[in-house]
Amino acid sequence: MFNLNSAIFLKSFTHKMVKNQSEMYMTELSADSATKIRNTLCKALYFRLFSWIIEKINESIKTKPSLNLTRNNLSLYDFFGFENYYINFFEQLLANYLDEKIVQIFIDTNFRQKQEEYLREDIGWIELNLSTNDPICHFIDRPRTGIFSILNTASSKSIYFREEIFMKELNEQCGKDLHYIQINNPVLLDNDGNGYFLHSLPFRRRVSTGDISAQSVPQLCFGIRHFNENAVYSINGFIEKNAEHLNRNWSQFFFESNHQMLQKLFPEGNPLKKSLRKPITLANQFSIAIESMIAKLHNKEIHYVMCIKPNRLKIPNIFDDEYVYKQLSSHFIIEHGEFLRRGYVYCEKYGTFFKRFRILSRSTWPYWKGSAVNGVLTFIQHNAFLKTSLNDFNFGKTKIFIKHLKTFVELEELRIIKLDEIAVIIQKNVRKWLQMRKFCRMIVSQIKISRCFRKWKIADIEFSCMKQRRRYLLWLYRYLPSTSPIDHQWPPAPRSMRSTSELLRKLYHKWRCQRYRRCFDQINRNRMREKVTAMMLFKNRKASYLSSVAHPFRGDYIRLRQNVKWKRLLPTLGDVYVVFADLVSKITKRCGKEQFIQKVMVITTSSFIVLDGKTMQINQNVRLSSICKISTSPYMDNILVIHILTDQQGINSRALIFESVHLIELITKLYLVIQNTANKGPIVEISPEFQIYTGKETLVLLFKNHSSTQSSSSTPSGQVKIHRKSNRMEFSI
Structure with missing residues (x-):
């Protein structure tokens, strides 16, 4: 039955393997020891087989978890009662x-x-x-x-x-x-x-x-x-x-059997899983x-069923009052009854209680906007069908308590009646929905029949429209405009093809732009990047931006790279590449009055240099990482202010005021060079009023545009007049 060697199996009952520190030998067992081993083996087999059967039964009846359904389990525990014989073991x-x-x-x-x-x-x-x-x-x-x-x-x-x-x-x-x-x-x-x-x-x-x-x-x-x-x-x-x-040798002996059931019943006999723990x-x-x-x-709702013996002798038709009272007292049945008389038969949280019984009142069903506590009070006070009073209810901090069982039963009965009424309403609405669905299906069928009829009737019209579309596409293919992206001409289209014509126009223009961009080399791409950056910085912010769109950015307007004096300065500056060079006017205070002094502004890949206009000597050499902000006005002027940090903490700063004809290009190139150097571009501030610090004092620059109000003025467009009032400098454009 066990698929074991019968000789070894029988010998294991009468002999025992004894192992000491140096050798192992076998000894015979007495009849009592062999009987004890037999009884222990039978008990172990019975216990493990019974446990395996119970485990399989529990697995088969175990409810599977569901995401959409809450499953309630009912478990039954059967226990021994209190046993007291003359001698207990x-x-x-x-x-x-x-x-x-x-x-x-x-x-x-x-x-x-x-x-x-x-x-x-x-x-x-x-x-x-x-x-x-x-x-x-x-x-x-x-x-x-x-x-x-x-x-x-x-x-x-x-x-x-x-x-x-x-x-x-x-x-x-x-x-x-x-x-x-x-x-x-x-x-x-x-x-x-x-x-x-x-x-x-x-x-x-x-x-x-x-x-x-x-x-x-x-x-x-x-x-x-x-x-x-x-x-x-x-x-x-x-x-x-x-x-x-059971001895571990028996577990190993059963695990080595070919019987799969024995291997499941004695898993500790696996020689690969050695355990030195003592048996429990x-x-x-x-x-x-x-x-x-x-x-x-724990956290389960427990119901107790206790068996009371009528007498000690277990004889029918005999009722021992004292013995029964003793059993009731020992199991706290009398105390439990007194506790229930003084306590409450039902308690529940306000939210759960309100969710279950809110249908009993029209004030709380089907809509309620207040809290659950107020909802419970409302449907209890305004419920005409409820025969009990508020004295049967006690309101705690988080739960409601019901004193008498008849009150809870009455609530449940009213709830059942209300559920029946709601079920009737649901049935009525379902029948109504079924009839509406039937009617809608009839309408849909009629529409389908009408549509098929109209489709058959206007087949010739559809065919003529298809021919018209084909003729239009062939005509459009012959009269397509040029491939230049600036060409905005587009052939007219019939009224029925206007939406298609607009879609084709957008696709054609997109294709022209892609084709135009593929023809760019690296220089043209850089110029395009500069133009796009200028658009992002100045479009709808600076009035002089539109006049700079059509002009390409040249960078070196004074041919500084061929200048002899500049070449003499190169050893002191290092290997630099000139990004921008132009004659600018620096606004400075001289003899108590602001004057325009001609300077040469040079932007390289590593620094911002201001040279003297005549001697070409370096007046200022600023690292690009020190430039934190560039300010200008939104008008037609060419004034810009460059804010320079004077310390490493970035607290103190000073400002330089310049006037440049190529303002848009200057700020754009300076922004891109700083962005490439510091991985972050400076702040570009475009405002009619801002503050600067010149190194000695703090000034407020105010720009006023008079071109719209004084159209007959002799001042040309873009020319600037400066008026100084204490720490306020006004620029009249």
């Missing part, structure tokens, strides 16, 4: 610990959390002091000194009398705990020459579950005061059941399973 301890944890969850969800919510919402709740079983759960599962912790420590020791040591440690660590009952029953040890063994004393039965004494229980027992009642546990088999695990004990497994279950129950 390890199984009863686990079952009773689970029962204590369930009671703890019940108290937490039905009392503690609700009371915290009432206090948090500030609804006038008087806090109740409830007794809980938290100390009992902590006594069993607390670290180091808990029952499970002491049991795990005793199970990890490979010595004789582990149960006696466990009993001793339990009495020492837990003897002072209020929930622990220490039973001082003597234990007799006999010596047979080979070692000590436990002498079995006669078993004494207890008279009742409340009778806990040394005369009523066997040896090695202890008691626990549970929340239900006291229980006595015999430690016989505690350590054996807790530390019972049964107590730890049980605690982990309970914690996992509690984590799954």
Whole structure:
């Protein structure tokens, strides 16, 4: 069945491989050891096969997540009840610990959390002091000194009398705990020459579950005061059941089988996955399973179904009042009823509650623009069908609370009635939409028939129009205008072809421009770049820009490259290339009056140079990175101001005022050279008024255009007159 070697399989039950530091040898096992191995193997196979079946069932019924649909899951947990026999063993301890944890969850969800919510919402709740079983759960599962912790420590020791040591440690660590009952029953040890063994004393039965004494229980027992009642546990088999695990050799033996199911049931037998961890004990497994279950129950709506026994003897038609009352008290059923009588049967956030019941009032349905709290108050106060008053409702900070169940049931019934009315309205509108759709389809069909008829009737007209379009295109092909981009002529078109003619004109002009640009060399491209930059800087900003469009930029207007005096200056300046050179007029103050002094302005690829007009000596040599701004007016004048930084921090600056006939070209070339050098162009300010700093004083330059108001003036267009008033300099154009 397992696809294993039968001889090796049978030999593994009767022999054991023992390994020490230097050698490995095989020893025979006793009948008890072989029986223990057989039982452990059967339990492991049953447990793992059962777990695998449960896992497959859960995978098959698990709901798949959906983006458009919220799925609700219903889970059912079936637990052991509280078990208390005359003598209880390890199984009863686990079952009773689970029962204590369930009671703890019940108290937490039905009392503690609700009371915290009432206090948090500030609804006038008087806090109740409830007794809980938290100390009992902590006594069993607390670290180091808990029952499970002491049991795990005793199970990890490979010595004789582990149960006696466990009993001793339990009495020492837990003897002072209020929930622990220490039973001082003597234990007799006999010596047979080979070692000590436990002498079995006669078993004494207890008279009742409340009778806990040394005369009523066997040896090695202890008691626990549970929340239900006291229980006595015999430690016989505690350590054996807790530390019972399958040897790793068996896991490897099953994993090497050809049976795929065995490889899935014993994955730890894979020789590639070696683990030095000790096997987990049964107590730890049980605690982990309970914690996992509690984590799954978190944020879930829990409903409890508790079974009450009518009598201890489990005989029909007998009702023990005292025993039933004890069960109700131990499971907090009576306290829960009193808590529900004083508390609230339903609570929900304002938004969710308003979203569910807003349809009950015409004031809040179908449109509401206020907050959810005001909406809840509105539909409760103005709802004529609601028979209850506002006293049945309590309004917290974030939630609304309903006192009586009949109020909530009444709301649900009204909601169902309203939903039926809304369903009727939806059905009416759907039927209306269906009829409208049918009518629209009939209209569409009639239109299609009419269109087909008209199409058949005017086929000749369409054919004649097609012939007309063909004739127009052939005629346009013969009379296309020239390929020059400045040629704006275009042949006229018939009325029916005007939109097509306009589209063809744009495409043809675009093709001419592309063809014209492909004929450019590098020099023409640079000139085009300068013209485009000048357009971006001065179009619709400077009045003299239009007069410079038709004139190409020459750059060197005085043939400076052939000048002998300039060639003498080249060794001091270095290897520079002259981008622009022209005679300019520098506006400076001399003898208390502003005068125009002729200078030579030179722009190279690295600096801005001002030369004397006669001697060709260098008056100023400015690095291009020091020029931060260029200012000029929006009128027909040729005045420009160059702002130069005088320190590295860029705080102090001075300005130079020039007048140049080629103003547009000068500023454009200076802008491009600075942009190529510093990767950022200077600021070009075009304004009729701005401030400058000449190095000594701060001046305000004001430009006034008189060409429009004084047309008969003797001053030619573009000529400038300067008037100085303290720190204000006016330029009359």
